[in-house]
Amino acid sequence: MVRPSDELDMRRKRILRSPDLERTERVRKSGRTLARERIDGLLDEGSFVEIDIFVTHRANEHGMFQKVTPGDGVVCGHGTIQGRHVHVFAQDFSVHGGAIGEAHGMKIAKIVEMAERSRTPLIGFWDGGGQRANDGMPALAGSGVMLDRLVRCSGQIPMIAVVLGPAVGVSALAAGLADVAILGEKLGQLFMSSPLETPEVIEQDLDASKVGGAAMHASRSGIADLVATSLDEAVDMVISVLEYLPDHCGAMPPRQANDDPVDRDCSTLNTMIPDHPNLPYDMREIIEEVVDEDSFMELFETYAENIVIGFAHIGGTAVGIVGNQPQVLAGCLDIDASVKAARFIRTCDAFNLPVVTFEDVPGFLPGTVQEWGGIIRHGAKLLYAYAEASVPKLTVVTRKAYGGAYLAMACKHLRSDLNVAWPTGELAVMGAEGAVNIIHRREIAAAEPEDRERVRSELVQTYKDKFGDPYVAARHGWLDDVIEPATTRRRLADSLALFASKREWQPPRKHGNIPL
Incomplete structure (x- = not known):
């Protein structure tokens, strides 16, 4: 007879050991890291406490009853960053491409609620292909609850989104609700619509990175606050951002000790x-x-x-x-x-x-x-x-x-x-040149053509002396x-x-x- 503690240990190990080694290997070959590796890289060593590790999908259509989805494609929990308590989640691209099913969305919604109640910052690693078609309509329900909880938390706790892979549809929309968004330089991508549905990509006028890549979002759309060249740099950016922000809206930002005197020579x-x-x-x-x-x-x-x-x-x-x-x-x-x-x-x-x-x-x-x-x-x-x-x-x-x-x-x-x-x-209604052209336009026009520039210059200088x-x-x-x-x-x-x-x-x- 298997002891309960051994049963627990066995079940945990089974979940932590991905059942789809081929997909895991593809994720690694693409240059991306796995969900738990991202969380481990961010949090203080040994501080991560996973929540809802045993949750799996609830779908039966499209052969889903035969499929295993460890954690339903998202890892959630809490831990510490330099001793500060935070809540964190990471979409797992090795499970259904990180797509959001009902249970997936509800897991994120739950960890967001926990962050709200405990009044601690929330960090999310987004790396998923939108909603899971296999789940059907329930995927929308999970996504809707997740988005609602994120909106409720806005302005209450700092929310940081880290995008180190493609995030499509609802995942991109959710990342857009964050206070600070960090995108991976090479692999971080955000799309409202799948690149496969974008005419310019289909017609091969543009590749996907030009439509939703980090460089575009950093320079044109205004979505990417920061661009990271690696997971390590993204982690450093998260830590740096938290050095300026409080745990919640009712707290003051942390003070930073430094050796730079306020009365130094400037x-x-x-x-x-x-x-x-x-x-x-x-x-x-x-x-x-x-x-x-x-x-x-x-x-x-x-x-x-x-x-x-x-x-x-x-x-x-x-x-x-x-x-x-x-x-x-x-x-x-x-x-x-x-x-x-x-x-x-x-x-x-x-x-x-x-x-x-x-x-x-x-x-x-x-x-x-x-x-x-x-x-x-x-x-x-x-x-x-x-x-x-x-x-x-x-x-x-x-x-x-x-x-x-x-x-x-x-x-x-x-x-x-x-x-x-x-x-x-210079505090004024407008610049001296523009003001003179309006106020003194008749006087300038009445001057002899050869004198107009001199008259204008004198009037501009008079205006500057008075208001400039x-x-x-x-x-x-x-x-x-x-x-x-x-x-x-x-x-x-x-x-x-x-x-x-x-x-x-x-x-x-x-x-x-x-x-x-």
Whole structure:
């Protein structure tokens, strides 16, 4: 007679030993790792506790009653990362291609609920071919419950999606609900529709990677926050992201000890802005000089490059960074930049990260492409995200802050907590040239043709002398101060400490109606 403990051990070993060695070998030959290997690589050694290891499929059609599906194609459980409790799941491509059946979807839904109740971060490895056709309609039920639970958790706990293989349909949709998405450079792919159903792929005009590969999602669709070259790099990225985020929305982000004093010499900031107002410079250099050394983690680096976003630490405090990038489109806001920044600001607000903005924006990008594409609605998202955010909001105007774009970028009128400008700051309705062409168009037209450029230049200079500096705004109290650039780091660190206990009352309502 077999003892119960031996029976348990035997059953566990049978599940852990994949019944389809041929499929497992194909997964390895494709360059991918197995589900449990991914989880083991992420969690502290020996900390993983698997949940629902004995769950299998419930389908009887299409010969499914003859098939064994260990864990129904997904491994779920909890463990620790550097001592922090997390919940984790990984789709198992060696079992029905990681496709979602009823039990598969319900397993993920269950682990999501456990993460919500325990208020711990959730990390999901997505690597599956959508819904399992063999399961029929019940697969939709499992998928629906899974998606519902993921939506319920949004903004409550950090959710990180890691895509190291093809994720199609529902799997891709679910990965899109994450706060941060990390895609494998070579094998990470996301498709709403199967590549086999995509006309351009069928006609061989494009290969699948061009439709849903990591490079495309990192530069065009805005889905991939980060791109990893290997499992090890993806794991490092997950660990790094968690260093900036709290366990849940009711906690504060972890402080990071460092040897970078808040009053260190930042005198290089005094010479970073070019003398000519239309010459570009790299906003990243300013950001990296201000924040703690090596702490800036940029997201969406190759998407909407006219705005820079990412996590950082200032004096050990985790913050979200938003900065216009004068090197691309002169730092103008367009549709993609507005959406990119708005989404990030709302993530920071959900998880109590102060938002630090470095502003140099000449306006919204003009043109029919932007107008027809809905720049009004998308630009309003950015303004809405800043106005809605209740975390500390600190803004540094490095150069231009013009018109509606100035208003959308955490101005004092949107209840920003600290607004300062460098002496090079220009806060105005628009640039001097554009303003003069509107205000003085008749005067310029009345001048002799040979004198028009001289008259225009004189009027532009007069306008600049009157409005082209930060002091008009400072006199009205729309700037709290005009500061020497070298003091920016210290000023921000002091303000973060001052507003650490900020609480902002919101009027009771079901929810706001952000212009999606």
